[in-house]
Amino acid sequence: MGTPLGNFIRAKRDSIQPESLGLPHRDRRRSPGLRRQDLAVSAGISVEYLTRIEQGRDRNPSPVMVDALADALRLDPSERTHLRYLAKITGDVCSPRFRPTPPPRQVRAAVRKTLDLLEPGIAIVTNRLGDVLAHTSGFETLTAGTGLFDTTPPNLTRYVFTDPRARTFFADWDDIADEHAFDLWLAPSVENLEWFTAELTPIAGPDFTGRLNHHVVPRRGLLRLHHPAGHELRLERQSLELLTDAQQLVVFHPADEQTTAAIDDLRRPRGQLRSIS
Template identity: 45%
Template sequence: MDGELGAFLRSRREATPPARVGLPGGARRRTPGLRRAELATLAQVSVEYLTRLEQGRDTRPSPEILAALADALRLDDADREHLRQLASVNHNRQLCAGWRPSVSRTVRPTVRALLDAVRDTPAYVVNQLADVLAWNDPFDRLARPLGMLDGARPNLTWYVLTDERARDAFDDWAGVADHQIAELHRLRRGDPATDAFAERLARTVGAPFTDRWQRRPVAAPGAGERELRHPEVGALRLAYETLELADAAHQWLVVHLPADAATAARLDRLLDRRPGRLRAVTG
């Protein structure tokens, strides 16, 4: 994570239009974002100090300075929390000497039993790299025709960004790609495996990945709705909930539910069950 705090601040400065903070835009700007001097004035810090922060030469700003920068940039809650975590890593580095996060690919038997118990709705378990570690039969019927489960180690981010079938499956492909990369970045936490995975994606995908990754997105909601076009039953509108597993190394259970009556009926057909077995959560 060396230099990440400064890089994150710079990414947010360059993404903040002057009008958002009450400054004129002007036609002679080289970038649409704030100049370093403008942010320094708004946050009441020196340009020299802000330069040191962004270049990674100062890694332990005080909470007051971080708050001033966050306020000046109008950061949302997700960005503020990520900034706080980056600062915490730097302040507590001496407590974590030699520690490295690990990527777990082993799912507890009780979690597998839980997946089987959730027999009426698609559900699966992922780690911080978006490796799909385990899933139930409804998710298999939903995802396998789309190509999501191809290969010995299926990965949702790799599927979305490298498989052409993903662009047919998701009407809002760009939004889904944004979500996957934001989640990957949010959960990075100095993990070398995440950085290695990001490098593979950069080599394979190019700009559709690197442009998003360099923006350092972190706002990836754990609940919401997603529209999917399935080759066997057509359009599906699915609500999803993400639950972190207790005592597991960075693993999450994701459950999909129909978001409308039409989707509920189509899932019934896909899963070969009597109509009305699974009710829509909205609508």
């Protein structure tokens, strides 16, 4: 006898036409939909293991395995949430009753004084989950109109993967997405990582889970931005680890004169004329 989890996976597999995933049509199939072998290959698991899940002989697949199956089945956010519920991941990881103590959001007075010294430069204090903990006025100017501060509290990782404006703002969005997914493995605790990824996965989908599970080491090159005001910006980044706080201080420097001039223009009050020599 199967389980609700196995029955759901089998039902979704039977409802998918192979052609929709770029697979050849097979006229002699005795059952409709996607073959078990095709789903297993797409999810990166063995056919034997998928069979055990569908038949209810494996009742506790890992969150990583469930996410891989959700990606392979092309589940929409609501279906993905239901799959996680059936796998008892929602109850074990996502339930607010089991939410771990969030990492501290306090920024030490000495670090805030350092930010003050960096004014009006561009600097930020974050943790590995992407929470924006403190920033200079220069950083706020840099991100004005991008949507980052539209949610409270602001979180860079959530912004990168869930706000469509991020794909325009970050010229090299794929590289930035790799960075934020990789940094989650360095989260303050495993519990924080599991809770945050369980919360983000249903709305971020394969763009997030694929990167998280591939452990892509980011290059962290120049940060190229398409600012909503029309400026093309190139910034160098210097990171200082605040080990005792599980936080990091990141300072951004213009990489060329064009960026310096563009940042000066962004700092200028709107409506103020710029003198031309």
